[in-house]
Amino acid sequence: MIENDMENDIDVQLDERSSSTRTTASGQITIRRDAVMDDLTAAFSDPTVTNCRLSFCMFQPHGEVEYEQGVNLDFKDVLDLFWPEFISTMTRGNGLKIPILRGDFDRSRWEGVGRIICKGWKDLNYFPKMLAPAFMETAVYGKTTVDTKEAFLQWIPEAEREVLEAALHEFPTDTAELDDIFRRYRCRTPPTEQNLPRLLTAFGHVEFVQRSYYAAMTMKPVLKSVFGQFSREEFLALYDNPRE
Incomplete structure (x- = not known):
C-alpha cells in the first residue's frame, strides 16, 4: 500500500532476485530494464498506485540509474516496454493474444495487470488491443458476446485457418487434415x-474463456471499476480505434 506520508516508502520484494520494486507516496516507481514486467506488476499489485501521479526511475541490468526521477521516462514509455514483454511471455496465439497461466504469476500479479490496463486507459487512452476481445469482454462483464468461432479462426495459425475455412465453405471428402x-x-x-x-x-x-478464466476473473473487479461504465458495444468499440 502506498503511504500518504511523503517521507515514507515501501519495498515490494520480488522473487529471489537482488533488486526490488520501490513505490513512494509521490508515485515514483523504480524498475529494472531487464525485468520491466515483473517490477511493474509488483508495483501495481498495490491498489492505491492507480490514484498516484507516477514517475519512473529505470535501472540498467548492471544497476546504474538510467533516468533520474523519471526524467525522459514517462508512463507511455514504460507501457511500450511492458506490453511487448507481457505479450511474448504471458500470452499465446497467432494474431489475437490470450493470457496463459503460470505458477509464479499469482493473483496479485494479475490484479496488477488489470490496474496497468486501467491506469493506461485513464491517463493516456492507452488500450492493449492485442489482447483478444472475447477474453477482455469476459474480464470486464463475466462472459463474452463475441463470435468465438470467428475469433478462433483469427487466433490459430494461418495453415490451420485455411483448412478450416475451406471446410466451412465446402466440406472435403478427405478429412485427414x-x-x-x-x-x-x-x-x-x-x-x-x-x-x-x-x-x-x-x-x-x-x-x-475457459483456459484463461482465472486471469479474467482475477482482473474483473479492477477492470470493471473503470470499464464497467461502458456498454458492451462501447467497450468492444475500443478495439476499432484506440491507442495501442
Missing part, C-alpha cells in the same frame, strides 16, 4: 459438415 487439427485441440468428435461450425464455436470458447 481436419482430423489432424481436431486431434491437436483434443476433440474426439469426428468433424462433419453439420457439426463443424458448432465445434469451432466450442473450440473458441475453450481457448478464449
